Amino acid sequence: MEVFPGKILIVDDEPDIVEFISYNLKSKGYLIAAAKDGVEAIRKAKDFRPDLILLDIMMPNKDGIETIRELRAMPEFDDTAIIFLTALNDEKYEIEGLKIGADDFISKPIKPELLATRIGSALRRFRKDEEQEQKQTFGDLEINKTKFTVSYKGVDILLAKKEFELLCLLASKPGRVFLRNEILQRVWGTDVIVGDRTIDVHIRKIRQKVGIDLITTVKGVGYKFEMS
Amino acid sequence: MEVFPGKILIVDDEPDIVEFISYNLKSKGYLIAAAKDGVEAIRKAKDFRPDLILLDIMMPNKDGIETIRELRAMPEFDDTAIIFLTALNDEKYEIEGLKIGADDFISKPIKPELLATRIGSALRRFRKDEEQEQKQTFGDLEINKTKFTVSYKGVDILLAKKEFELLCLLASKPGRVFLRNEILQRVWGTDVIVGDRTIDVHIRKIRQKVGIDLITTVKGVGYKFEMS
DNA sequence: ACGCCAGATTACGGAATTGTTAAGAAGCAA
DNA sequence: TTGCTTCTTAACAATTCCGTAATCTGGCGT
Numbered sequence: 001m002e003v004f005p006g007k008i009l010i011v012d013d014e015p016d017i018v019e020f021i022s023y024n025l026k027s028k029g030y031l032i033a034a035a036k037d038g039v040e041a042i043r044k045a046k047d048f049r050p051d052l053i054l055l056d057i058m059m060p061n062k063d064g065i066e067t068i069r070e071l072r073a074m075p076e077f078d079d080t081a082i083i084f085l086t087a088l089n090d091e092k093y094e095i096e097g098l099k100i101g102a103d104d105f106i107s108k109p110i111k112p113e114l115l116a117t118r119i120g121s122a123l124r125r126f127r128k129d130e131e132q133e134q135k136q137t138f139g140d141l142e143i144n145k146t147k148f149t150v151s152y153k154g155v156d157i158l159l160a161k162k163e164f165e166l167l168c169l170l171a172s173k174p175g176r177v178f179l180r181n182e183i184l185q186r187v188w189g190t191d192v193i194v195g196d197r198t199i200d201v202h203i204r205k206i207r208q209k210v211g212i213d214l215i216t217t218v219k220g221v222g223y224k225f226e227m228s
Numbered sequence: 229m230e231v232f233p234g235k236i237l238i239v240d241d242e243p244d245i246v247e248f249i250s251y252n253l254k255s256k257g258y259l260i261a262a263a264k265d266g267v268e269a270i271r272k273a274k275d276f277r278p279d280l281i282l283l284d285i286m287m288p289n290k291d292g293i294e295t296i297r298e299l300r301a302m303p304e305f306d307d308t309a310i311i312f313l314t315a316l317n318d319e320k321y322e323i324e325g326l327k328i329g330a331d332d333f334i335s336k337p338i339k340p341e342l343l344a345t346r347i348g349s350a351l352r353r354f355r356k357d358e359e360q361e362q363k364q365t366f367g368d369l370e371i372n373k374t375k376f377t378v379s380y381k382g383v384d385i386l387l388a389k390k391e392f393e394l395l396c397l398l399a400s401k402p403g404r405v406f407l408r409n410e411i412l413q414r415v416w417g418t419d420v421i422v423g424d425r426t427i428d429v430h431i432r433k434i435r436q437k438v439g440i441d442l443i444t445t446v447k448g449v450g451y452k453f454e455m456s
Numbered sequence: 457a458c459g460c461c462a463g464a465t466t467a468c469g470g471a472a473t474t475g476t477t478a479a480g481a482a483g484c485a486a
Numbered sequence: 487t488t489g490c491t492t493c494t495t496a497a498c499a500a501t502t503c504c505g506t507a508a509t510c511t512g513g514c515g516t
Contacts, residue, residue: 464511
């Protein structure tokens with residue numbers, strides 16, 4: 001019986017609030033990480049891979065709305081629940097927040113029981129996919145996000161992290177063309193700036209390692225994943 | 229004398245009650261420890277490793293609800309039965325108590341026979357899981373969580389505690405990648421901060437002692453358990 | 457045919473990450 | 487205390503990964 005309830009990332013610029021929430025959730029067995037602003041939040045989220053993010057709206061450096069936009073743009077956070085923390089009377093944000101991908105919001109001041117309940121139900125909504133392995137299959141190709149592996153006809157193919165992430169992105173919408181720009185933002189993030197050829201090189205490595213032609217080039221536009 | 233029935237930790241701030249229960253249970257062969265509040269309870273529980281905890285709800289320093297939460301958050305108490313002691317008319321607590329992991333509750337004033345019966349059945353419910361050894365086998369490798377041993381092809385391998393815990397965690401979900409972060413939190417705990425190389429060193433020792441390649445490194449991500 | 461352009465390919469160096477080792481600190485038992 | 491094991495750290499080695507630049511290829515319009 002080693003089920004642990006989940007990993008939660010708390011994002012707030014007020015240390016007291018972080019401390020308070022952190023204490024409450026730790027006592028319920030959650031694993032906790034914290035960030036003090038949007039920039040840090042995205043960095044830590046990549047690293048920590050939380051099941052749920054508690055996101056304050058008002059923050060320096062990068063506010064909650066902007067942060068959630070970027071998170072939602074990255075495929076790796078597709079199944080991460082996000083709950084907004086708002087000051088009372090901030091209804092205008094709440095609506096906007098829900099529109100762009102928040103799953104719930106909680107008004108400050110925070111009541112522990114309410115927090116626990118909301119977190120529990122948000123996690124439950126997302127959990128069902130998460131319990132079992134997250135994998136996709138396309139014919140003979142299998143991409144397993146839980147195991148970080150790709151296999152073709154049962155044979156494992158060893159991809160590096162960036163290669164794997166890139167393939168995951170393309171495979172998330174088979175047939176759809178991803179613009180180079182979009183790929184950059186979603187795999188590398190908004191802050192990171194890399195040259196244009198970088199994508200090509202990674203695409204090439206994937207093609208080379210996998211052996212078959214899964215990625216089609218759409219000249220002047222981008223790339224798409226497609227089993228021939 | 230038959231086999232000893234079990235170890236029980238009594239947690240109550242009123243010495244009379246502790247004394248009364250203690251006397252009753254000792255006469256039935258149980259080993260008894262006592263604590264006067266939640267803080268002491270957790271400390272003694274770690275030390276004494278009771279099979280069952282009798283926990284008063286109303287206590288100074290840290291109440292029963294909070295205490296049980298913390299206990300249930302620790303994996304080492306997964307198979308410890310917990311029975312609440314409540315004053316009459318405290319039904320609201322009873323429901324909450326059961327929700328967060330109590331196995332039964334007994335209303336004060338306490339009747340000795342009732343106490344013995346309830347304890348007996350609570351222990352019996354937990355005992356059967358405990359009786360059989362919790363072990364996993366992967367090919368020639370066997371991990372025995374009750375005996376704290378690992379063996380390969382029948383030969384015992386002596387792992388240190390941290391090494392064993394680390395291996396257990398990885399082996400709990402074969403194939404799944406555990407992020408370094410997650411490993412740190414789940415093996416070392418949330419508060420403890422250790423350097424990054426610490427994990428590697430332990431991984432190395434496991435690999436060295438076991439001899440075969442069970443643990444695969446996923447660069448930039450973490451480690452996973454995998455029989456080749 | 458020529459030049460142009462977007463992408464393909466290749467190789468290389470720096471950066472980031474992990475492996476390895478040894479030594480000291482901390483813990484524990486006798 | 488002493489002697490032992492375990493844990494952690496720090497330093498260095500080894501490895502892998504990533505981004506870039508330089509060069510190549512093939513399609514397209516002129």
